[in-house]
Amino acid sequence: GQQLNQSPQSMFIQEGEDVSMNCTSSSIFNTWLWYKQDPGEGPVLLIALYKAGELTSNGRLTAQFGITRKDSFLNISASIPSDVGIYFCAGPYNNAGNMLTFGGGTRLMVKP
């Protein structure tokens, strides 16, 4: 499958700080998805993006679909301890769009 490069691999921040992470691909994607995995659980969809340039928010989370369609960004404002987890970007890698490829994940740790 296509490779998604996600950075940073991990972040250790103070509660209240803003967080930014991004995902890049060598290929064009028509959909970008952001998932969060809480410790001991499976990933859960946070935000789905369907159009280049699109900016979508979900509470304190904001994600953007890059203009080039080869990247996406996720920002978390005013982090809290329950933001701890692994964040994954994902996109469909076959024409039917029914198979997802995932980035390597960003592990977020929040210090109270």
Add this chain to the structure above:
Amino acid sequence: DVKVTQSSRYLVKRTGEKVFLECVQDMDHENMFWYRQDPGLGLRLIYFSYDVKMKEKGDIPEGYSVSREKKERFSLILESASTNQTSMYLCASRIGNGYTFGSGTRLTVV
């Protein structure tokens, strides 16, 4: 809400054993997936199934097989477990872009 249930949270198996990981979904989804999660590598697709008895290889199918005899159940089989198959295994089912994941099975092969 769609529920995807993986039968075991933790498994410890010996090298060479045949291992079955079971996954059940309750929403009549056609598409089901098995991923493997390793630190820094994200989730890698092992196999997926788009209907009963139908399957397609993902990125890393070697050493694995799958079975889908009923729509709600998708099984991952390790024919002869090896230590490099120690990992977290995640099952998912899908409709639209809405992948729903199970809680995962952490498999250790000793």
